[in-house]
Amino acid sequence: MRKLLRFLRPYWKLLIIGPFFKLLEAILELMLPFLMSKVMDMGVARGDLNYVYRTGGFMILIAVVGVCCALICQYSASFVAQGVGTDIRNELFSHILTLSNQEADRFGTSSLVNRITNDVNQVQWAVAMLIRLVIRAPFLCIGGLVMAFLIDFKMSLILVIVLPVFILILFLTMKKTVPLYKAVQRKLDKIALVLRENLNGIRVIRAFSKIDYENRRFMKQNDEYKENAIRVGKLSALLNPLTALVMNFSIGAILWYGGIRVNTGTTTTGEIMAFIGYVTQILAALIVVSNLVVVFTKAFASAARISDVLEAEGEAEKKNDTQEQGKKVDEFHIEFQHVSMNYEGAGENAIQDISFRVKKGDTIGIIGGTGSGKSTLVNLIPGFYPVSGGHIFIDGVDIKNYALEELRSKIAIVLQKSVLFSGSIAENLRWGKKDASMEEIKRAAEIAQATEFIEKMPNGFESIIQRGGVNVSGGQRQRLSIARAIIRQPEILILDDSFNALDFVTDAKLRKALKDNTEDMTIFVVSQRVSTIKNADQIFVMHDGKMEGMGTHEELLRNCSVYREICESQMQSSEVMADEA
């Protein structure tokens, strides 16, 4: 929490000016009922027209000065609130991008997005309220009280009874309704869940003709939501009439007691009018205060969520004093020494005691079942996750001692899920190399077997990819992300199961083109297809996070049972079918 206060610091001048002028306005406003009562008692009662005009003029002046003060405050509030919000958003976004995958996973993408948008908005709103109302509302309350006591001390005792009742009503309705509102919110989340399931499974639902069933399922959630909303509505609808009732009853009491006081000559009618004015003001201010409490509770929760992210350690913050161990000239490009890795919260190590050495320019195939640790292994190389044990060396230097930027500039990785960004195809490919020429782009596309379909598109390389790449097919997306990696001309190219949406012809062509064009590149190919990796210089066989075998295709066929099983399974399935069909 304290961490967020520093965002207010650059605005300290406005932070003082704003509330100060608001206070001034409140003081001026408090004077109006008082002056009015003077008009009644001094002017009207004595028939002094001159006094009436003079005081009237003075009141107008006060009103005008008051509005100027208020506007100054509102203007500073808009600057501070939007400024603070903008600053927090900037810092939050930059910080999120430095988070390690592990930290980012812990928060979850949608939660991170939510924090940077909704939570910052809450805080922004609270800052605006802070400047605009935090001084004003309590001041009007207290000021009104003081004025009321000044006018008639004894009559003010009515307020001593009314105020606690009023506060109690506010407190109780809030206490009852806040949990109910949360329940309603949860019901809405349920509705969203059923919706999302229906959208994701729309083909299955139609295939099974389960539309009626889904309608009933949705109806149930929808009904529950409605009932909850109505229930909470009934309760919160009490607040306004009840507070109004208390206020109006106290006016009744003031009238009666005022009558007695006027009769004994201790109070004037003008004073009673002013008194009623102050009471109305106090109670209205109290309602504002109760709303403020809600705004600030929400904002505090949001601020905590923002601080959580800001306090999460970014990966780059770790020490990166480069080359503290002198660079050994090493024939091995990449070396793993007893590397283990454990995802946060997972019991077992995702990979366990992996050691190997890779020569520059070699192609490494990695094969194994789902969950065997293939992806984890290659994700360690660009430092997406820190190792939990052991060391990884690139060019003889532990990757912990590289600046992340330097490390990653050597590497291009194509992920399992191919991702494109909104923008033209050329722009997407330039992610790989910011200043890539059109020639380079075309060559990379050629290698990635993407030229054909790109040229078929209406604007060729300038065709626009929509957000998430929805306007190209899975296979096309995959080829574009491979082209993006190739254009980088990295020392190390990692292809993490990046061919699975390609048919075999394209797959084979792509592998051949890669081989012809990447002599010095060390390439890691993760795949489930034997055919994709069988020509690699070395094949790693992963099983349950451990290295089951290492060698060429022929060697492994001879001496690695897991590898043999995988190979057989990919040819055998047809034979199995032949047996039974």
Add this chain to the structure above:
Amino acid sequence: MKHSNRREKGTWKRIWGYVGKYKTYLIGVFICGLVGNMLLILGPLLTGQAIDQMIGTGAVKFPQLLKIILILLLLYLLSSIFQWLMSIVSNVAANKTIHDLRQESFQKINRLPLKYFDNTPHGDTINRITNDLDAISDGLFQGITQIMSAVISITGCFLFMLLISPLITIVVLVVTPLCFFIAAFIAKHSANSFSLQSKTTGELNGYVEEMVTNMQVLKAYGHENEAVQNFKEINQRLYQCGQKAQWYASMTNPTTRLVNNIAYVGVTVLGGVMAIQGNLTIGKIASFLTYSSQFAKPINEITSISTQIQSALASAERVFKFLDEPEEEQENETVDVLRNCRGEVEFRDVKFSYRPDVPFIRRLNLKVQSGQMVAIVGPTGSGKTTLVNLLMRFYDVDSGHIMIDGNNITKMTRESLRSSIGMVLQDSWLFAGTIAENIGYGKEDASKEEIIQAAKEAKADSFIRKMPKGYDTILDEEGSNLSQGQRQLLTIARVMLMDPPVLILDEATSSIDTRTEITIQRAFTKMMRGRTSFVIAHRLSTIREADIILVLKDGDIIEQGSHNALLDQGGFYYQLYNSQFNVPGE
């Protein structure tokens, strides 16, 4: 401007179509609002009369004072009750209306063609059915009840002011238009900034979403600095319009307060003068002061309510736009029900395109006998899944016919067609519920025994039994507590239980490792026996035994025949096959 007004009118009319069902509630809201507010407006008048009973020291008329105070209290009590009733009734009406609209929107999902969802992000649809509908409920109902109260109290205050003193009323009336001018000025300026602000917010959210979701790629390519630069640029624009919007919006309160205060002073001075001349009592001035402030306050409120109603209307438009999306063609009464399907499938001169300007399938003919296995192969984007989509009537053909058992599929109910075809897709779809519920999805009255039997046939029984609660284990959203392979086995069990005459396997094993695949493949083989089946796979080994292999390219069947016949042809299939099976040992 005129155009948007007409559109607004249309939206109002449609909303009324939904609200109209709850007319009785609305009448209730109106009556409660009318009574509640009228009673409230009498208050200041009585307060003034009470003050007038206090003529001076020793001259207070207590019996009259007491009577007035008692009436006043009764009045306020009744008014509070009516106001409470009003908000309850309007809340109920709002929730019922939104409930109806929400249910209708949901049903709409299942009447829309799949094409719609291919082109619309899911988040957008979810947003319309959740947040937009809530905005309508908040904006319209609260807004309308508030406006109603406002109108009643404005007219009421105006009448009572006239009653007390027409002259001072004129002063107030001169000042009030100022309120309107200010409100209009602010509304005009803030509307622009507000719409710019919400547009920029949307842009910013979209950018954050895209970048944060794909953070790993961002980092892999060292794109952090550019991303931060872009973000800052959008954020800066948001700051500028946000600051303006907030500033304009926050001007409303102080300026209307100024107008109110001027009216207050005007009433005080003029009232004072008239009282001195003996034309007005102090009590009446007191009443007038309250009325004049109550008169202007709702006008102030209307400004802020109107922005709320505007945004509710915008939400309503979005919901209605969704409801107006062209639906799948509805079935008329002449359609038949497909019964005891034998599984003869025929495509006759089928033509189809996803986009009108790009023809996709030009002329496709295919005849499949009952019980045959058809394998469909071809490069990505060659139209394999499209064939399935057409057969299931997820999409309708542009011309030509698809026949099952000699009957055109457009002449039978979609439901009976689809329940005759079992389908396993690449992405296994499970919903939040127990494992048994997920398996029993295709057969509503399935017994526990049948479910277990199906699971056994799908080779899923053993891992299900190992789960903490067996068949009653609850899967979380999207079934993420299972592995890919396990999820796929569950969807296979689901189809097994349904026991359909026609089977479609669309890349059903492509996301599963090959060793698990063997298990699944066995399950498939068993399932396909005696059924017409369509198998799409990119592993050719799985489909060599098919009766017919279709080789698709760019939406056309370029080769067709048995495995051996196609190999002999030495064409595209031959190439495909060899590119895949140059593994030694084959």
